[in-house]
Amino acid sequence: MEILTRHTIEKSTIVDFVIQKNKTHQIDRTLILIDRQGVLSYLPPHCSARQIEGNCQRFNNASSLIEFASAIKRDLKSGLVSGDIIRPIIEAKYFLPDSVSAQHMWALMTSEFSLLHELEQESKLDITPISEIHSAGDFSRPPTKPVLVQNFYSGDQYNVIGQAGAVGPNAIATSNTFTQALQQAACGLDLPLLASELSMLRSSMRKQAIEVEHDQSIASIGIAESAAKECDGAKVLENLRTAGNWALDVATEIGTNVAAKAIKKAISL
Numbered sequence: 001m002e003i004l005t006r007h008t009i010e011k012s013t014i015v016d017f018v019i020q021k022n023k024t025h026q027i028d029r030t031l032i033l034i035d036r037q038g039v040l041s042y043l044p045p046h047c048s049a050r051q052i053e054g055n056c057q058r059f060n061n062a063s064s065l066i067e068f069a070s071a072i073k074r075d076l077k078s079g080l081v082s083g084d085i086i087r088p089i090i091e092a093k094y095f096l097p098d099s100v101s102a103q104h105m106w107a108l109m110t111s112e113f114s115l116l117h118e119l120e121q122e123s124k125l126d127i128t129p130i131s132e133i134h135s136a137g138d139f140s141r142p143p144t145k146p147v148l149v150q151n152f153y154s155g156d157q158y159n160v161i162g163q164a165g166a167v168g169p170n171a172i173a174t175s176n177t178f179t180q181a182l183q184q185a186a187c188g189l190d191l192p193l194l195a196s197e198l199s200m201l202r203s204s205m206r207k208q209a210i211e212v213e214h215d216q217s218i219a220s221i222g223i224a225e226s227a228a229k230e231c232d233g234a235k236v237l238e239n240l241r242t243a244g245n246w247a248l249d250v251a252t253e254i255g256t257n258v259a260a261k262a263i264k265k266a267i268s269l
Contacts, residue, residue, distance in 0.1 A: 001015045004040040005035055019033075021108060022108065027054070027101055028054065029051070030052075030055040032059055034062055034066065039062040041056070043055055049192055049193070052231065053231070056233065057233065065105055065109050072086055073113045073115060076118040090116060185233075185266075189236065191228045193258050194258050197258050198259050200259075201259050202221045204254050216242075217242075217243045220240070220247070223235075224239035248267065
């Protein structure tokens, strides 16, 4: 709990409170603990491969959601987004329809970041978001930071599209890829087995490499192997995609079928 909250805890009641507020989204004996300070994954001893994979996926989901919640709060406070646009997301009316666990995570996020309170404050202050001024065509007093509803621009560009992340000068995420396609495709990967086969593949590729492009492909396989060991399925697929067809050919040749299947899936994304 001290790792999660980043400060020393001397009272067990605080530990009990954090455990209790996270109970609604737990689905097995592994744990995903969420606090305003961050997200922590805990795997008890002797977990099955399926439990590990599921926990890693929920950790990735929780990480994306906490960054999304932080971005929403920032944009509500600065007037960059309309409360009318963001309210259905905060209230989860049309958000995360396919995952009950993620819905419970999101409910906890909205509480941790006081998003409903931010909506109420916007209503009391009668703030007109910059996005509405811009869309209304008020060019007599143009905003200093042009803003669009789907793609927000504030100096640097950051996007809130699909299963969103945050990228920008004040955002939590800086270079993570949160594409829904990668995350969905990663759900079916046996990451521990894949890590083992990628290690075998990397060794074989080293023996066969003769071109500069081969070295680049080997590096991508190495990054994917490390990501698989860290249970980051989306990052695995992102790097397998850059490994390319030569890596697929070698994987097929040496019989690392799980790796070959994963590379083929990544290339097709």
